[in-house]
Amino acid sequence: MKVLYFAWLRQKIGMSEESIDLPAHVSDVAGLLDWLSDRGPEFADALTHRQVIRVAVNQEHVTFDAPIKAGDEIALFPPVTGG
Amino acid sequence: MKVLYFAWLRQKIGMSEESIDLPAHVSDVAGLLDWLSDRGPEFADALTHRQVIRVAVNQEHVTFDAPIKAGDEIALFPPVTGG
Amino acid sequence: MIRVQREDFDLGQEYAAFADQDAGAGAIVAFVGRVRHMADPDQPKSDDNLIRSITLEHYPAMTQKELERIDREAQSRWPITSSLIIHRHGKLFPGDQIVLVLTASPHRDAAFEAAQFLMDWLKTKAPFWKEEETGAGTRWVAAKEKDDDAAKRWK
Amino acid sequence: MIRVQREDFDLGQEYAAFADQDAGAGAIVAFVGRVRHMADPDQPKSDDNLIRSITLEHYPAMTQKELERIDREAQSRWPITSSLIIHRHGKLFPGDQIVLVLTASPHRDAAFEAAQFLMDWLKTKAPFWKEEETGAGTRWVAAKEKDDDAAKRWK
Numbered sequence: 080m081k082v083l084y085f086a087w088l089r090q091k092i093g094m095s096e097e098s099i100d101l102p103a104h105v106s107d108v109a110g111l112l113d114w115l116s117d118r119g120p121e122f123a124d125a126l127t128h129r130q131v132i133r134v135a136v137n138q139e140h141v142t143f144d145a146p147i148k149a150g151d152e153i154a155l156f157p158p159v160t161g162g
Numbered sequence: 163m164k165v166l167y168f169a170w171l172r173q174k175i176g177m178s179e180e181s182i183d184l185p186a187h188v189s190d191v192a193g194l195l196d197w198l199s200d201r202g203p204e205f206a207d208a209l210t211h212r213q214v215i216r217v218a219v220n221q222e223h224v225t226f227d228a229p230i231k232a233g234d235e236i237a238l239f240p241p242v243t244g245g
Numbered sequence: 246m247i248r249v250q251r252e253d254f255d256l257g258q259e260y261a262a263f264a265d266q267d268a269g270a271g272a273i274v275a276f277v278g279r280v281r282h283m284a285d286p287d288q289p290k291s292d293d294n295l296i297r298s299i300t301l302e303h304y305p306a307m308t309q310k311e312l313e314r315i316d317r318e319a320q321s322r323w324p325i326t327s328s329l330i331i332h333r334h335g336k337l338f339p340g341d342q343i344v345l346v347l348t349a350s351p352h353r354d355a356a357f358e359a360a361q362f363l364m365d366w367l368k369t370k371a372p373f374w375k376e377e378e379t380g381a382g383t384r385w386v387a388a389k390e391k392d393d394d395a396a397k398r399w400k
Numbered sequence: 401m402i403r404v405q406r407e408d409f410d411l412g413q414e415y416a417a418f419a420d421q422d423a424g425a426g427a428i429v430a431f432v433g434r435v436r437h438m439a440d441p442d443q444p445k446s447d448d449n450l451i452r453s454i455t456l457e458h459y460p461a462m463t464q465k466e467l468e469r470i471d472r473e474a475q476s477r478w479p480i481t482s483s484l485i486i487h488r489h490g491k492l493f494p495g496d497q498i499v500l501v502l503t504a505s506p507h508r509d510a511a512f513e514a515a516q517f518l519m520d521w522l523k524t525k526a527p528f529w530k531e532e533e534t535g536a537g538t539r540w541v542a543a544k545e546k547d548d549d550a551a552k553r554w555k
Contacts, residue, residue, distance in 0.1 A: 083459065085457060086529035086531070086540050135459070135462055135527070138461055138462035138465050140525065156459070156529065157529065157540065158524075158542075159523070159524065160523075160528065160529050160542070160543055160544075161458070161498075161522060161526050161527075161528025161529070161530065162433055162487075162522045162526070166304065168304055168372070169302055169374035170385045221304075221307035222307075223311075223370065235306070237304055237307065237372075239374065241369075241388030242368070242369065242370065242371060242372055242373055242374060242388065243373065243375045243386045243387070244303070244332060244343075244367060244368065244371050244372075244373025244375065245278055245332075245343065245367045245368040245371070245373070255412065256412060256430075257410065257415065257416070260412065260430075260432075261411075264432070268437070269436070269437045269441070269495075270434070271434050271435070271436040271441065272431070272433055273430075273431070274429065274430070275411075275415075275428075275429065275431075276427070276429050276430075276508070276511075276512070277415075277428045277430075278427055279419075279428070281426040282424045283424070286424070286506035287506075339423075340423045351436065351441035352441075353431070354550065357431070357512065357515070360512070364512075
């Protein structure tokens with residue numbers, strides 16, 4: 080599974096993209112966020128305030144209860160501010 | 163008093179502008195329309211349907227109860243259709 | 246600013262000058278109205294529905310004043326930092342540009358709403374009249390109820 | 401049509417091409433969003449409030465798709481005959497153009513509303529993030545509640 084980070088999430092986590100092997104017990108976005116938060120202080124810090132985390136699965140906006148599976152491209156980012 | 167006619171009012175009345183001497187008993191727009199209607203069949207025809215007549219006094223939109231006086235510039239026209 | 250003219254206008258040029266003199270405004274909205282190809286765009290094409298030309302008559306002494314009044318009203322209702330209205334008159338052909346409205350504001354909604362307001366009021370207050378020539382002959386365009394309704398929403 | 405690019409755009413050229421390929425549309429609306437001079441335009445000028453530059457980051461694989469979705473949504477809601485969205489990314493300076501939206505329709509209100517809708521949805525859905533550099537340093541721009549509210553009115 081590819082995970083992408085943007086804007087201050089990218090800066091706090093310290094990378095823009097990584098490949099992970101999804102643990103068998105993680106089946107949705109909320110589970111992924113919990114699992115990522117346990118990987119180190121930079122993840123914990125970046126992912127503390129869930130209300131400012133937005134998620135896309137395969138380039139589509141989803142809510143935290145969206146299912147995920149191996150092979151998906153998951154992107155984590157703050158609320159968008161273009162235009 | 164100068165009276166101007168525009169669009170189909172101009173065509174029906176057969177002129178774009180004229181100078182009139184305002185009779186003493188005419189003091190508002192409604193009175194002027196009544197007086198003009200009596201001046202000939204082309205006026206009567208043009209001014210029959212008051213709901214499609216709009217009036218400006220000295221280049222400002224007014225309602226039929228607006229006062230008028232010698233020296234004013236009165237314009238009669240259909241509802242506008244620019245833009 | 247208000248301009249009433251026979252000549253065509255160039256949106257690119259007008260926008261460039263407009264944007265330059267108001268560099269701080271983050272939002273600019275432009276509206277261009279053009280001569281339709283069909284008298285009623287919701288009806289099928291037919292010779293009677295196809296427009297050959299239109300003629301825009303106006304009341305010069307009043308047009309400038311009325312557009313200025315409309316412009317002042319927009320300025321008083323929204324925080325717009327600049328506005329421009331150009332309206333043409335005379336004989337025009339399908340696809341020709343008739344009217345340009347430009348508004349600038351620090352706020353996107355203000356620029357949009359002021360431009361829409363300017364068009365709605367212009368359509369119902371500025372002393373212009375359109376005569377349309379189609380295969381069915383020449384006729385004065387009737388005012389549209391939906392334009393009146395559009396203008397009323399800004400009360 | 402959607403374009404995501406580093407390069408600037410020229411409204412005059414874009415409008416000319418857009419208007420040409422849709423000559424029957426009587427109403428065309430353009431919106432241009434530019435980099436502000438002040439981080440908060442409603443606050444006084446100060447070194448901390450003056451923007452030196454912004455950097456627009458985006459998610460390329462998603463941006464194109466999301467803008468196309470937004471564009472399709474506008475097409476399904478209003479009788480617009482053409483639309484164009486251009487959005488820039490990279491480093492930009494005060495007054496630089498960021499975004500262009502063009503809509504064409506036989507109906508003025510449809511062109512206005514579709515353009516406003518495109519901007520509202522783009523502001524809340526298209527994956528762009530702005531980092532602002534002022535005298536106070538560099539910070540990621542926070543999403544605005546009023547942009548969320550603006551987007552919600554189109555439910």
